[in-house]
Amino acid sequence: MADIDKYLRKSALPHIWCPGCGNGIVLAAMLRAIDKLQLDQRKTVIVSGIGCSSRASGYLNFNTVHTAHGRALPFATGIKMANPELNVIVITGDGDSTAIGGNHFIHSARRNIDITTIIFNNNIYGMTGGQYSPLTPQNSKATTAPYGVGERPFDIGNLAIAAGATYVARGTAFHSTQLTDLIVNAIQNKGFSVVDAITQCPISYGRKNKMGPAAQMLKWQRDHAVTVKAVAKMTPEALSDKFIIGELHRSVAPEYAAEYDKLIERLRVKGGEA
Amino acid sequence: MNKARLMQGNEACTEGALAAGVRFFAGYPITPSTELAELCAEKLPKLGGKFIQMEDEIASMGAVCGASLAGVKSMTSTSGPGFSLKQELIGYASMAEIPAVIVNVQRSGPSTGLPTAPAQGDVMQARWGSHGDRGVIALSPGSVREAFDVGVHAVNFAERFRTPVVILLDEVIGHMREKVVLPEQKDIEIVERKRTTLSPEEFQAYKPDADEVPPMMPFGEGYFHHVTGLMHNHMGQPALDGATTKEVLSRLHTKIERVQDEITLYTEHFLEDAEVVVISYGGSARAALSAVKAGRERGIKVGMLKLITIWPFPKDLVQKVTAQAKKVIVPEMNYGQLVGEVERYVGQEKVLSVTRYDGHLFHPDDILAPIIEAAGGTK
Numbered sequence: 016m017a018d019i020d021k022y023l024r025k026s027a028l029p030h031i032w033c034p035g036c037g038n039g040i041v042l043a044a045m046l047r048a049i050d051k052l053q054l055d056q057r058k059t060v061i062v063s064g065i066g067c068s069s070r071a072s073g074y075l076n077f078n079t080v081h082t083a084h085g086r087a088l089p090f091a092t093g094i095k096m097a098n099p100e101l102n103v104i105v106i107t108g109d110g111d112s113t114a115i116g117g118n119h120f121i122h123s124a125r126r127n128i129d130i131t132t133i134i135f136n137n138n139i140y141g142m143t144g145g146q147y148s149p150l151t152p153q154n155s156k157a158t159t160a161p162y163g164v165g166e167r168p169f170d171i172g173n174l175a176i177a178a179g180a181t182y183v184a185r186g187t188a189f190h191s192t193q194l195t196d197l198i199v200n201a202i203q204n205k206g207f208s209v210v211d212a213i214t215q216c217p218i219s220y221g222r223k224n225k226m227g228p229a230a231q232m233l234k235w236q237r238d239h240a241v242t243v244k245a246v247a248k249m250t251p252e253a254l255s256d257k258f259i260i261g262e263l264h265r266s267v268a269p270e271y272a273a274e275y276d277k278l279i280e281r282l283r284v285k286g287g288e289a
Numbered sequence: 290m291n292k293a294r295l296m297q298g299n300e301a302c303t304e305g306a307l308a309a310g311v312r313f314f315a316g317y318p319i320t321p322s323t324e325l326a327e328l329c330a331e332k333l334p335k336l337g338g339k340f341i342q343m344e345d346e347i348a349s350m351g352a353v354c355g356a357s358l359a360g361v362k363s364m365t366s367t368s369g370p371g372f373s374l375k376q377e378l379i380g381y382a383s384m385a386e387i388p389a390v391i392v393n394v395q396r397s398g399p400s401t402g403l404p405t406a407p408a409q410g411d412v413m414q415a416r417w418g419s420h421g422d423r424g425v426i427a428l429s430p431g432s433v434r435e436a437f438d439v440g441v442h443a444v445n446f447a448e449r450f451r452t453p454v455v456i457l458l459d460e461v462i463g464h465m466r467e468k469v470v471l472p473e474q475k476d477i478e479i480v481e482r483k484r485t486t487l488s489p490e491e492f493q494a495y496k497p498d499a500d501e502v503p504p505m506m507p508f509g510e511g512y513f514h515h516v517t518g519l520m521h522n523h524m525g526q527p528a529l530d531g532a533t534t535k536e537v538l539s540r541l542h543t544k545i546e547r548v549q550d551e552i553t554l555y556t557e558h559f560l561e562d563a564e565v566v567v568i569s570y571g572g573s574a575r576a577a578l579s580a581v582k583a584g585r586e587r588g589i590k591v592g593m594l595k596l597i598t599i600w601p602f603p604k605d606l607v608q609k610v611t612a613q614a615k616k617v618i619v620p621e622m623n624y625g626q627l628v629g630e631v632e633r634y635v636g637q638e639k640v641l642s643v644t645r646y647d648g649h650l651f652h653p654d655d656i657l658a659p660i661i662e663a664a665g666g667t668k
Contacts (some may be wrong), residue, residue, distance in 0.1 A: 024515075024526075026524070026526070027515075027526050056511075056513075057509060057510065057511035057513075058509055060359075060508050060509075062355070072515065073515050073517065073526060073527060076513050077513055078358075078508040078509070078512075078513055078514065079513075079514075079515045079516065080355070080358065080515075080516045080517075081515065081516065081517035081518065081519065082351065082354075082381070082518070083351075083377055083378060083381050083518055086347065086348075086351045086378065088348075088351075089315075089343060089347070089348040089349070089350075089351025089352045089355065090351045090352070090354055090355035090358075091355060092315075092341070092343070092348075092351075092352050092355060093313065093315060093351065093352035093353060093354060093355025093356035093357070093358075093359070093363070094355040094356065094358060094359045094508060095355075096313065096339045096341060096352070096355075096356060097313055097339065097355070097356035097357075097359035097360065097361040097363075098359045098360065098361075098507075098508065098509055100509060101359065101508060101509050118344050118345060118348070119344060119348055119351075122343075122344035122348070275334070275339060275341075278334050279334045279337055282334050282335050283335075283337075286335060
């Protein structure tokens with residue numbers, strides 16, 4: 016059992032999350048990943064946006080920033096540029112990262128700046144009481160979609176890959192051991208990494224969509240997740256109500272902060288010669 | 290001594306900020322401020338600093354906040370429309386007490402307005418643009434050389450008070466070229482942000498010292514703390530009770546206003562016996578000073594107070610220099626913004642607003658005419 020207690024600010028607990036919320040499971044997976052990698056706590060910064068999951072930063076014993084709605088990635092970019100020695104991890108929700116922060120998300124991926132982004136994806140705006148997000152499945156209900164969501168959701172994995180992220184994975188609160196491993200890989204990747212962590216919101220999403228209590232929603236995750244390997248053998252019909260978990264993408268590209276440091280060095284050498 | 294150089298206001302402002310130690314710039318292109326970003330893109334990596342062009346105005350303000358938290362003096366530049374977009378995170382920087390400099394090279398608005406025409410339309414946006422109450426520092430230089438000095442002061446004030454500082458250039462001062470002799474680096478006074486003397490265990494990130502400013506420790510040194518835009522206690526943890534709220538909101542104002550005299554920058558011209566006092570700032574002050582001199586040549590007892598520090602509004606100074614005045618004239622390139630503050634502290638009956646908002650500079654005659662009238666008619 017990993018010792019994750021040292022990563023928690025006990026004085027800031029208890030947390031604000033509802034009974035049955037999956038955010039704690041995702042957060043624990045992240046802390047186990049940090050422990051597995053033995054990241055230097057002093058050199059690790061956790062940055063979050065606004066929303067239920069983004070409150071997590073306040074519970075963690077690091078340098079932590081709870082920024083404005085959607086803005087975790089610009090703050091994280093400034094932090095990483097100013098001090099590339101720091102491990103920068105972003106905690107964000109589905110609305111925070113893909114609606115109000117959508118522009119920052121694709122551009123951070125494009126730059127391939129060494130930031131690990133963990134999306135606590137519960138398909139809903141929980142903090143404000145259950146409005147639909149860009150990751151709410153089509154036709155499901157929300158307080159702002161009483162007749163069902165007419166819009167199609169993003170495929171966050173494909174969006175991140177298309178925008179240039181060099182590590183993209185998806186996990187769930189149910190598959191929490193795998194989720195830890197995916198976050199380990201994401202942090203180890205020198206570039207922009209995205210982990211789409213599917214988690215349950217029984218209060219604001221599950222109840223509205225008759226998905227039952229938290230345990231039943233976790234079983235739903237178990238029954239609807241298919242591994243990358245299994246997908247290859249499945250027909251489109253069999254896949255229609257499933258989602259893929261595991262490592263979705265891995266590639267190698269120059270990392271932005273390191274490239275900028277190389278520029279500084281190049282100019283220094285040139286200046287020295289002149 | 291440094292050689293005389295011909296340079297733009299935007300360039301001088303950049304040089305001032307770099308001389309004061311700015312080593313991070315995040316920005317987004319917008320006329321008429323883009324020269325600041327271009328110069329930083331060229332110069333910062335040579336100084337070991339960083340430049341980044343972000344995906345939008347909001348992101349550049351966010352990156353500036355992040356870099357500052359990581360311990361680097363940070364700046365961004367913009368113009369009216371971008372200044373509007375940045376307001377959310379300027380408010381965040383006030384609340385979380387993050388030093389940052391925002392240069393706003395004002396143009397004519399509202400909306401896209403006249404992108405290349407001069408205006409001073411953001412005086413009130415600088416004060417009230419972000420939601421809620423907070424103390425604000427805004428400086429407005431009136432010449433290229435002053436743009437350099439204000440660049441230095443803005444960085445120093447931001448670091449000293451842990452607050453965002455706005456530089457209000459206008460298109461005239463930003464793009465005008467003048468001959469300037471800049472001071473040598475060794476003669477420039479530079480303020481570094483205050484560090485704590487406590488251990489990481491004892492450190493409380495938002496516990497103020499006697500000067501009401503909390504010491505600030507950069508990320509990465511083991512001084513763990515939480516930074517949030519929520520109302521927060523001395524540990525930086527969310528605390529939404531009335532007593533905390535009152536304490537924080539009061540201090541965001543008083544940490545700046547308690548030393549108003551030290552941060553009020555201004556120049557005085559012919560004020561000793563002035564019966565007509567002109568109060569102006571930025572690009573307008575240049576035409577105003579010509580008008581005041583022309584008035585003096587006609588024998589009118591007219592003088593001028595040129596404000597460089599606009600916010601916090603120097604009410605004591607304004608009351609002092611207008612105490613004996615029969616008329617106070619406030620020329621500005623907008624529909625009348627700072628004049629409201631002058632009226633508030635001097636009295637409405639004494640104050641005359643002189644405005645120009647057609648995208649053109651004041652001509653000295655625009656200001657001389659009301660001076661003559663205030664002095665009792667034709668002279």
